[in-house]
Amino acid sequence: MVSLLDRALLALSPKAALQRAAQREAARMIGMRSYDGGRNSRATYGWMAGSTSANAEVYGNLLALRNRARDLVRNNPHASKALRVLTNNIVGSGITALARTPDAAINKKIDALWKxxxxxxxxxxxxxxxGLQRLAIRAMLEGGDTITRLRPVTNKKFAxxxxxxxxxxxxxxxxxxxxIEGGKRVQQGIEFDSEGQRSAYFLFRDHPGEAPFNIPNSYISDRVPASTILHLYEIQRLGQIRGASWFAPGMIKARELDTYEEAELVRKRIEACVAAIVIGGDDENEMGITTSQANNGASDSGPSIVDSSGNKVEQFEPGLIAYARGGKDVKFTQPSVSRDYDAYKSSQLRSIAAAWDVTYEHLSGDLRGVNFSSIRIGLNEFRRSIExxxxxxxxxxxxxxVWQAFHDFAQVSGAxxxxxxxxVEWTMPRFESADPKTDTNSDIAGIRAMLLSPQEAIRRRGGDPDQVLKDSADWHKKLEAAGVVSDADAAQTAKPGAGIVKGAEGGQPSETIVPPEHDDEVVAP
Structure with missing residues (x-):
């Protein structure tokens, strides 16, 4: 619809009217090309999103998130399971270290000191x-961050x-x-110098939660140099200086699922308590209400629902038989069936699992409907997240x-x-294979095609390549000394298990497996 102003402008200056219409259309197109999520519409009504920094967001909810996450882990079986799954896969029985300097003798000495x-x-x-690794990762996931303090000791008995x-x-x-002075600033207990580098941490002398036990230093904090502190947390946004609990995204859903299950349990318990109801008096309808009460609201002298002793029913107990006044007919109760319970719970657990970066099967223990391909794909993505x-x-x-601090103190002490x-080389805990045979054959093919080194294949399984090589060499020497031929030794047998004849052209297998000390008696076919 053309407005009165547009008509007047068209009459006075057609060119100006045309420009006005073109600009209006351009503005309309810009609005159409914007992000739907940024528009003000019915779909976004009530969606309040602030532009606060990562530190402001964490600071405002730090205590509540941390305390609620710990409460979930203590009391919610799914949160407790998720924390165990994450910790078990990140750390397992321990992440090991091996020195990897160019000098083998130095490596051996470092490894002995490290042990x-x-x-x-x-x-x-x-x-x-x-064990400390496990605690550090667990505390970070649950509470948001972990503080490790480097404490020098003077006792000579320690290496x-x-x-x-x-x-x-x-x-x-x-x-x-x-x-503070010198252009320094303190933010959430962390001191930064004038260049923005961490220079100190303000740590309480005792855990603030110890205050109920009358620990006097629970709320007294001291300045500790940053060089003696390791601060472990997941950085999710640029400039973030404190960590948020891993459980924050799924916290509300986990709590709501708890309350839903509690309500469902109460309903089931009430239904199971009432065994039967005696109804059908001469002057009552099916609900045990007298005709006079239904018609004009007149009160009666006694309760309309009583138990077998004539007492008014005020609470439900197992095996309750309720009597309506004048009841003659017994109606046994049939507890209802919640057909949507499993579907609803599964749906909620899938959302919670996505929020906590674990699989639904990890969270619920439910493997129904899972096939080999689907679980393998799910585990592959989970493992990428863990890595x-x-x-x-x-x-x-x-x-x-920690490795750097170990070296610092070892060199200062003269060790x-x-x-x-x-x-240094860190070896992560191995992931259990869903199909060991297929994965092993895949590794063998990759090694033979020079797409994968034997060392990397061993490290993937949580092993030390040098130790595996040493153990294998020692074992083959023992086999050779005992006169035992094993198809695990490629120097003795081919893949099918046929013996290898020394000096045979092309390393062709012989027809007969013989001990190595008699292989000169075999004539190659």
Whole structure:
């Protein structure tokens, strides 16, 4: 519809009217090409999205998210299972390290010292380094971040004068905020220098949660140099300095599923309590209400529903038989069947599993309807997520810094020469194969095609290539000394198990398997 202004402009200046119409159409097209999610419409009504920074978002919900996540893990079986699944797959029984300097003798010495350190590194003297790994990852996933404090020791009995003290994120005094002298700033308990680098952490002397036990230092924090602190958390946004609980995205759905199951359980219990109802009095309808009450609301002298003792029914108990006044006919109750319960719960668990980055089968333990292909595809994606957490978060923020600190203290104490190379190789826990035979054949084909090295294939299974080689060589020597021929030794047999004749052209297999000390008596066919 053309407005009155457009008509007047058209009469006075057709050119200006044409330009106005063109600009209006251009504005309309720009609006059509915008993102639907950015428009104000009925679909986005009530959707409030702030433009706060990552740190402002974490700071505003830090305590609530952390406390609710821990409550979920304590009381929700699915949250507890998800945390175990993630921890088991990220750490397993331990992520191992091997020195990889160019000098084999130095590697051997470093590995021996590292083995001692692994056994002695716990500040509390309870776990080894592999146990601390598990605690560090678990605390990060549950609470958002893990603080590890490097504690020097003077006791000469330890190979490396260093201990690792793991602290929950509660120890970090998030109340400390502001600008301090020298152009430094403190944000959520972390001090940054004038260049924006971390210079210190403000840590409580005791866990704030110990306050109910009258621990006097629970709310007193001290400045600790950042060089003695390892801060482990997942960085999800640029500039983020604190971590959020892994359970944050699915927290509400998990809680709602809990309340739904509780309501469903109460309904089932009530239905199961009432065994029968006696109804059908002369002056009552089917609900046990007298005709006079139904017609004019007149009250009666006694309750309309009583138990077998004549007492008014105020609560349901198992095996209850309720009597309506004047009842003559017994009606047995039939508990209803919730046909949608399984479907609804499965749907909710799938959403929660997606939020927590585990598979539905991991979360529920339900393997119905799963075939080999579907579970393999699901596990492949899950493993990619686990590997990303291992190599992009855990290794650079925890494992490598621990290795560097180990070298620092080893060299200062004289256990290692100064300027010893610090090359290291981390071996992750292996993933169990859904089809070991197929995966093994695939690795063999990849190695023969030079697409995969034997070392990498061994590391994928959580092994040490050098140790596997040494063990294999030692075993083959024992077999040879005992006169035993095994098709595991390619120097003795071909793949089908036929013996290899030394000096035979092309390494062709012989017809007969013979011990190696008598192979000169065999004539090649």
């Amino acid at each position: 001692r350190f692994v056994e002695e590194c716990d500040f509390n003297g309870q776990l080894d380094f592999y 490396i004068p260093l201990k690792l003290q793991l602290l929950e994120s509660d120890y970090l005094d998030h109340r400390k905020n502001g600008i 990303a957490m291992q190599w992009l978060t855990a290794v650079p923020m925890f494992f490598n810094p 290692l020469p100064a300027n010893t190379p610090r090359d």
